[in-house]
Amino acid sequence: MQPSMYREEITVGILALQGAFVEHQTMLQKLSLKQRINIVQVRTPEDLAKCDALIIPGGESTTIALLARLAGLLGLLRDFVKAKPVWGTCAGAILLAQAVEGTKKGGQELLGGMSVTVMRNGFGSQVESFEAPLEVDGLRDSDRPFHGVFIRAPVVLSLNPSPNDPPIEVVSRLSASLLPHNQTAIPLDVDDTDPCDPRTIVALRQRHHLLTTFHPELTKDDRFHEYFIRQCVLPSLS
Numbered sequence: 001m002q003p004s005m006y007r008e009e010i011t012v013g014i015l016a017l018q019g020a021f022v023e024h025q026t027m028l029q030k031l032s033l034k035q036r037i038n039i040v041q042v043r044t045p046e047d048l049a050k051c052d053a054l055i056i057p058g059g060e061s062t063t064i065a066l067l068a069r070l071a072g073l074l075g076l077l078r079d080f081v082k083a084k085p086v087w088g089t090c091a092g093a094i095l096l097a098q099a100v101e102g103t104k105k106g107g108q109e110l111l112g113g114m115s116v117t118v119m120r121n122g123f124g125s126q127v128e129s130f131e132a133p134l135e136v137d138g139l140r141d142s143d144r145p146f147h148g149v150f151i152r153a154p155v156v157l158s159l160n161p162s163p164n165d166p167p168i169e170v171v172s173r174l175s176a177s178l179l180p181h182n183q184t185a186i187p188l189d190v191d192d193t194d195p196c197d198p199r200t201i202v203a204l205r206q207r208h209h210l211l212t213t214f215h216p217e218l219t220k221d222d223r224f225h226e227y228f229i230r231q232c233v234l235p236s237l238s
């Protein structure tokens with residue numbers, strides 16, 4: 001394979017079984033990068049085989065897992081995660097986690113790939129969905145906060161990399177100090193001044209995998225999509 005700097009085209013798949021996949025596609029189409037981005041809506045093993053990288057959208061993680069099994073994709077997605085960059089947003093983030101809490105009896109099928117434990121709906125139910133400005137390390141124009149949209153979002157409970165796992169980089173945390181004056185608290189009973197509390201983490205990267213508990217595709221800001229391509233996808237192609 002050619003080194004990334006010589007790749008003129010990259011093919012990014014978006015798992016298109018359920019959830020906000022069209023919004024991710026719209027965002028990728030807006031990016032202006034040197035490389036041309038081919039976008040594939042992934043519904044079959046043949047679709048997945050074309051992809052250099054994959055985005056798993058928000059939606060309902062249990063439904064996405066069930067539909068992936070029915071489509072004969074579950075095992076192939078697990079293999080894909082072991083080999084290529086994947087970004088999970090919200091429900092997609094849950095699927096990328098190694099372990100999940102807060103599922104009903106019988107549990108939930110995951111893809112794994114990131115050494116984290118998350119709690120489904122950890123911020124509460126639909127009515128407790130919220131928006132918050134975020135400081136994000138490594139984004140273009142990073143002085144400008146990113147608008148985080150949290151819809152029945154998962155909470156990161158712990159980071160559990162074993163010694164042989166790639167290190168985890170925290171990309172963004174919730175911070176009450178960034179909230180507008182009329183929104184006094186983040187809807188989570190944590191001390192956001194404790195820099196080590198994993199429950200304030202809302203974006204993290206582990207080698208070429210990216211996890212965001214919020215929805216960058218529901219904004220007009222393409223900086224996270226650019227971040228995924230630049231920080232996760234292009235380095236994996238070299």
Ligand SMILES: NC(=O)CC[C@H](N)C(=O)O
Binds near residue numbers: 059
């Ligand atoms: N906005 C979302 O993706 C919500 C995720 C949903 N709570 C789940 O468990 O899958």
